[in-house]
Amino acid sequence: MLFNIIQPLDLETIFVNYFAGSYKIFFFIAMIVFAYLGARFRMSNNVFLILMGLFVIFMANYYSLLFTITIFLIGLFFYYTLSKIIKT
16 A cells, blocks of 8 residues: 555644654644743733643543643642632
8 A cells, every 4th residue: 555544633643643753742842832822822821721731631641640740730729729719
């Protein structure tokens, strides 16, 4: 077979295998893109944190330790928020 046929919406194959080469490189390229978008559209830190948290949750199948750290940080964020609400 001469050509490898790719489905049009097979984004994993397109972005990870052909564009980046591996999941590690794709992860850091995606982080750079998100940082650029955050700076370009002047996102607040909370919005950028939520964006990064969602990205890590989507990548949880490939980076389980990162998923665990994200869940821990989300717990700390909710604790901090609730403690501020209760103190007032």
